[in-house]
Amino acid sequence: MPNYQGVWSLSTQMQNRTGWPEFFPSQGTMLIGGGYTMAGALTNTIQQIDINEGGATATDFGDLTEANYGGRACSSATRAVFMGGNGASNTTSNVMAYVTVASAGNATDFGDLNLGVELGSACNSATRGINGGGMVTNGGYKDNIQYFTIASTGNASDFGNLSQAVRNLSADSSSTRGVFFRGFNPSNSPSGRNTIEYITIASTGNATDFGDSNFGGYSSWASCGSGVRSLDAKSGNTVDVEYITIASTGNATDFGDLNTALRNDSTGASGPTTALFQNYIVAGSGYKQVESFTIATTGNAVNYGDLAAGQGYAGGTSNSNGGLQ
Numbered sequence: 001m002p003n004y005q006g007v008w009s010l011s012t013q014m015q016n017r018t019g020w021p022e023f024f025p026s027q028g029t030m031l032i033g034g035g036y037t038m039a040g041a042l043t044n045t046i047q048q049i050d051i052n053e054g055g056a057t058a059t060d061f062g063d064l065t066e067a068n069y070g071g072r073a074c075s076s077a078t079r080a081v082f083m084g085g086n087g088a089s090n091t092t093s094n095v096m097a098y099v100t101v102a103s104a105g106n107a108t109d110f111g112d113l114n115l116g117v118e119l120g121s122a123c124n125s126a127t128r129g130i131n132g133g134g135m136v137t138n139g140g141y142k143d144n145i146q147y148f149t150i151a152s153t154g155n156a157s158d159f160g161n162l163s164q165a166v167r168n169l170s171a172d173s174s175s176t177r178g179v180f181f182r183g184f185n186p187s188n189s190p191s192g193r194n195t196i197e198y199i200t201i202a203s204t205g206n207a208t209d210f211g212d213s214n215f216g217g218y219s220s221w222a223s224c225g226s227g228v229r230s231l232d233a234k235s236g237n238t239v240d241v242e243y244i245t246i247a248s249t250g251n252a253t254d255f256g257d258l259n260t261a262l263r264n265d266s267t268g269a270s271g272p273t274t275a276l277f278q279n280y281i282v283a284g285s286g287y288k289q290v291e292s293f294t295i296a297t298t299g300n301a302v303n304y305g306d307l308a309a310g311q312g313y314a315g316g317t318s319n320s321n322g323g324l325q
């Protein structure tokens with residue numbers, strides 16, 4: 001019989017009697033809002049898909065305050081914020097709107113971006129939302145980084161600048177660091193832009209070089225991760241996915257392949273262990289599928305589920321993304 005001696009804390013006594021319960025992190029909910037329908041019409045629909053359940057079909061969540069395409073989204077554990085895009089009047093929007101992720105319903109006005117942009121990027125910590133890059137109605141490319149406090153409402157403020165004015169970039173984050181992948185600027189053609197850069201979310205200032213992507217020459221539309229690793233999917237009808245370790249700096253490494261080539265108009269979101277990429281194609285038989293990766297390993301994607309309806313150039317986020325871990 002074991003000889004237990006000394007003074008035990010209450011927690012140690014409980015562990016000895018019952019054992020520690022296993023912890024299975026909640027994967028949360030992915031939201032996809034705005035964009036184009038399969039018929040090429042603007043939509044304000046928000047769809048939700050459960051990150052816990054592979055094989056699930058997305059369901060209706062509610063509506064944004066305006067129909068648009070090219071908007072972006074970020075989220076805390078409780079609130080998702082959709083921002084920017086281009087609306088029915090074919091002008092760039094500075095509108096921000098939010099929903100409470102735990103309860104389906106229509107979005108509510110949050111405030112305004114400091115600079116309205118479309119085809120930019122978004123990431124977050126548990127408290128701050130970040131919007132980086134994009135373009136405006138006249139086609140001008142922007143290097144602006146903006147921030148806001150997710151738990152409150154109000155307008156965004158200036159954070160700093162990217163190293164170059166770009167559109168069609170993507171962003172991901174840990175709880176402390178935001179990372180921006182690639183993007184498009186005509187001055188980089190035809191060799192393209194393979195830059196990865198980062199910011200410290202709790203501060204303000206300009207982005208710093210992180211390393212290089214393997215995917216020079218292509219825009220980035222979809223990236224997501226666990227807060228430790230960030231996965232970046234190559235757009236332009238390709239299946240390639242790469243990854244970085246967010247806390248370090250350095251070049252990206254090959255991760256694996258999607259099952260279906262990713263379009264330029266797709267999006268991604270994640271839970272603590274699972275990365276989801278949503279695929280889309282305009283005005284065709286169309287893709288509605290969602291594919292998943294296990295973030296901690298490397299390898300190819302598996303089919304996860306489907307959207308209820310095709311939705312592209314949308315903003316995607318989750319309430320369990322890597323910025324919250």
